[in-house]
Amino acid sequence: MVTLTKAGWLPERSIQIDHWTALLGAEGVKVHAAAAAFLAEFGGLTVENGGPGITRAREPFALDPEECVGEGDRFLDWSQDLGHQIVPVGVLDHGRFFLGLDERSELYVVEGFVSTFGPMPLAMDRLVLGVMPEAVDETAADR
Structure with a gap:
């Protein structure tokens, strides 16, 4: 993906994430295997996205x-x-x-509400290309 490559991503990219694991652990958040793999591959990337997207504006993001x-x-x-x-x-x-990323590699927007870009790697495409994330029903415990 050109946008990610411009931000410094390469296939087989793998960086150390110990600092983030410790930082999140201090807040009571345990980094599961899916998040560790995601951060090792994409962590530290900043994408200066902008302009029209598919169903929403393309927005900048920092992983x-x-x-x-x-x-x-x-x-x-x-x-x-x-x-x-x-x-x-x-x-x-x-x-x-x-x-945020869950243990199934589903990528979320988290605020006073939660929406999902779906599972990786499709989620990254949606994030980069400007696809509106889908609202998550917070009462759906089976999600």
């Missing part, structure tokens, strides 16, 4: 859990409500929204 420091409770609460462990992985639209 850096450090941008979510202080929001651990928000992720823990939504994880409990949805029945899936959502780990902070970055921010959307310069920190206006948070991004």
